[in-house]
Each structure stands twice: as structure tokens, then as C-alpha cells.
Amino acid sequence: MKLLFADEKFEDSEMKNRAQRLLEHVQFTIQKAWPDAQGFLRLSDPTGWAQAAVKLKQTLLMSPNDYRIHYCRPGSRFDPAWMVAEDAEGDAVPDAQSKRVATCFFPALVEQKPSPFAEQPALTNILVGNKTFFPTFAEKQSLDPKRVISKAVVLVI
Numbered sequence: 001m002k003l004l005f006a007d008e009k010f011e012d013s014e015m016k017n018r019a020q021r022l023l024e025h026v027q028f029t030i031q032k033a034w035p036d037a038q039g040f041l042r043l044s045d046p047t048g049w050a051q052a053a054v055k056l057k058q059t060l061l062m063s064p065n066d067y068r069i070h071y072c073r074p075g076s077r078f079d080p081a082w083m084v085a086e087d088a089e090g091d092a093v094p095d096a097q098s099k100r101v102a103t104c105f106f107p108a109l110v111e112q113k114p115s116p117f118a119e120q121p122a123l124t125n126i127l128v129g130n131k132t133f134f135p136t137f138a139e140k141q142s143l144d145p146k147r148v149i150s151k152a153v154v155l156v157i
Contacts, residue, residue, distance in 0.1 A: 019050035026050075061131050066114045068135040070143060072104040072154050081145035082108045085156045099156035108152035110135075110143060 023046055060067050070082070078085055078096045085096030086105065093099070135143075 015051065015054055019047065019054045022053060023047060023050040060133075064114060066112050066131065067133060067149070068110045068112060068139055069133050070108040070110055070135060070140065070152060072101045072107075072152050074101055074103055076101050078154065078156050082110075082143060082148045082151055083154050084151045086153055088155060093156055096156045102155040102157040104152055104154050106153040108143075108148055109150040111147050111149050112139075112144075 027046075072083060078099050078101060080097065083101070085093035085099065087093055
């Protein structure tokens with residue numbers, strides 16, 4: 001996989017195409033969900049952001065550890081152990097302890113030990129099938145703040 005990801009043709013074709021599709025989807029979602037939001041207009045290099053996001057996914061797929069993406073539900077209590085509070089302008093909210101989450105701008109990324117492979121696993125299970133980014137119900141309930149790689153960014157009310 002490392003050789004495939006490092007291949008110049010793969011980088012030029014697949015990586016750029018995936019980054020462009022990601023950027024288009026995110027911009028479309030922002031326009032539909034919050035038409036007045038600046039979205040990616042205030043970023044100096046939105047394409048670079050999208051390429052970095054695709055590169056992050058590649059890195060996580062090739063890591064020996066597993067990762068889970070944890071979203072904060074609207075209405076849940078703010079938890080500084082795995083969340084960072086911002087206002088609608090993107091400024092930090094220092095006194096968010098007693099507030100509730102209005103929406104989750106970006107989810108938290110949590111590292112965990114990998115699940116063991118089945119006996120004689122297929123190559124596709126090793127490379128792709130064994131990597132699940134969405135947590136199970138039990139994993140959501142037992143989120144360990146010590147394993148948080150990147151905190152969720154939330155809007156609080």
C-alpha cells in the first residue's frame with residue numbers, strides 16, 4: 001500500500017480527484033446547511049486542505065492502530081476532555097463547561113488498539129476491511145479521553 005500511495009501516477013490522478021470531490025461535497029454541504037457561512041472562502045488554500053484530509057485518511061489506513069471518529073450529538077453536555085468549544089465566528093469559548101453542544105463542526109479522532117485478525121484473513125480484510133472509522137455503540141459509551149488524538153470542535157449554546 002505504501003508503494004501504491006507513493007506512486008506519482010496515483011498521487012496525480014487518484015489523490016487529486018479524491019481531494020477535489022471532497023472539497024466539492026464539503027462546500028455543497030456548507031452552502032445547504034448554512035448559506036451565510038464563509039465556508040472555505042476564508043482559507044487561503046482550500047484544495048491544499050482537502051489534499052491534507054485525504055492524506056490523513058491514507059495515514060490512518062496504514063497505521064497499525066485503529067481510529068474512531070466521534071461526533072458530538074446536539075444537546076449533549078460540553079465535555080472538555082474531548083471537545084473544544086468555539087462560537088459561530090470560530091473564536092474559543094473559555095467558559096463552556098456548563099453549556100450544551102449546538103452542533104459539531106469537526107469530530108474527535110480517537111486512537112485504539114486494533115482488533116485481531118481472523119485466522120487466515122483475506123488480503124482485502126487486512127488492507128481495508130479491518131479499518132472501521134465509525135465507533136460502535138459500546139465504543140461511544142466507553143470513550144477514553146486519554147486516547148483522543150484530536151478533540152472535537154463544537155458550537156455551544
